[in-house]
Amino acid sequence: xxxxxxxxxxxxxxxxxxxxxxxxxxxxxxxxxxxxxxxxxxxxxxxxxxxxxxxxxxxxxxxxxxxxxxxxxxxxxxxxxxxxxxxxxxxxxxxxxxxxxxxxxxxxxxxxxxxxxxxxxxxxxxxxxxxxxxxxxxxxxxxxxxxxxxxxxxxxxxxxxxxxxxxxxxxxxxxxxxxxxxxxxxxxxxxxxxxxxxxxxxxxxxxxxxxxxxxxxxxxxxxxxxxxxxxxxxxxxxxxxxxxxxxxxxxxxx
Amino acid sequence: xxxxxxxxxxxxxxxxxxxxxxxxxxxxxxxxxxxxxxxxxxxxxxxxxxxxxxxxxxxxxxxxx
Numbered sequence: 001x002x003x004x005x006x007x008x009x010x011x012x013x014x015x016x017x018x019x020x021x022x023x024x025x026x027x028x029x030x031x032x033x034x035x036x037x038x039x040x041x042x043x044x045x046x047x048x049x050x051x052x053x054x055x056x057x058x059x060x061x062x063x064x065x066x067x068x069x070x071x072x073x074x075x076x077x078x079x080x081x082x083x084x085x086x087x088x089x090x091x092x093x094x095x096x097x098x099x100x101x102x103x104x105x106x107x108x109x110x111x112x113x114x115x116x117x118x119x120x121x122x123x124x125x126x127x128x129x130x131x132x133x134x135x136x137x138x139x140x141x142x143x144x145x146x147x148x149x150x151x152x153x154x155x156x157x158x159x160x161x162x163x164x165x166x167x168x169x170x171x172x173x174x175x176x177x178x179x180x181x182x183x184x185x186x187x188x189x190x191x192x193x194x195x196x197x198x199x200x201x202x203x204x205x206x207x208x209x210x211x212x213x214x215x216x217x218x219x220x221x222x223x224x225x226x227x228x229x230x231x232x233x234x235x236x237x238x239x240x241x242x243x244x245x246x247x248x249x250x251x252x253x254x
Numbered sequence: 255x256x257x258x259x260x261x262x263x264x265x266x267x268x269x270x271x272x273x274x275x276x277x278x279x280x281x282x283x284x285x286x287x288x289x290x291x292x293x294x295x296x297x298x299x300x301x302x303x304x305x306x307x308x309x310x311x312x313x314x315x316x317x318x319x
Binding site for chain 2 (some may be wrong): 003034082100129135136141223224
């Protein structure tokens with residue numbers, strides 16, 4: 001039997017490592033794209049006077065150019081801080097979710113339960129927001145709409161988790177009609193919720209006409225890869241962390 | 255398919271465990287907020303932490319400027 005404390009600590013440690021490795025992925029795959037986007041942003045800021053841009057729009061990049069609060073090298077190092085802290089936060093919440101939901105997951109294997117939760121989290125927290133509001137590199141996005149974009153992003157995240165829940169609920173209901181119905185029910189519950197939400201939520205596209213399509217694609221792919229790395233390691237790491245304890249407990253009890 | 259309770263890794267959901275879980279979620283949300291959304295209001299570091307974690311925020315998919 002595990003205490004909540006031991007489950008939580010495992011989540012925090014696994015999250016830290018997952019975050020560090022996701023940071024490594026982001027550093028290798030993402031940083032070159034961020035650099036390229038910042039170069040475009042700075043080139044755009046230099047020409048923004050003959051644009052009908054907002055006052056704040058042209059003033060902010062200029063102020064950053066003059067004396068940046070954190071250098072680019074500092075931001076590259078800060079990337080690891082950000083992904084690590086985010087990993088720890090996710091790992092902690094993952095451990096809480098595991099504690100609260102474990103008994104509702106219909107498997108006798110704790111490792112499978114952890115993997116299932118990670119898959120659910122990745123779909124709800126990463127994939128559902130990603131396809132509605134794909135992440136944008138620097139130079140994309142109007143600072144005046146940041147509040148709106150933040151709220152809609154958080155909404156998609158909550159809806160994503162609700163959609164996963166709807167999928168699970170429908171698949172359990174449909175299970176009485178057989179295995180195929182169970183799978184179809186799960187997919188239907190998930191997809192129906194997501195499609196309805198996508199239709200209702202506002203469309204936001206602030207990508208400038210001149211922003212290179214290839215760079216945008218590469219950045220978004222790197223962002224998805226970063227988050228996939230984090231969730232993959234979190235899921236398998238936590239599965240291993242609870243599995244090993246299970247074995248040890250059995251040995252101790254024997 | 256329900257496993258016998260003894261093989262499940264989690265403790266019984268006593269009020270104490272639930273309170274600890276709730277508290278943990280609060281702390282974790284605060285941490286995620288610091289990475290994803292804070293602009294100095296909570297960290298009291300001005301924009302320093304915000305700028306430091308700028309690249310991570312972009313690559314973790316959080317909306318940013």
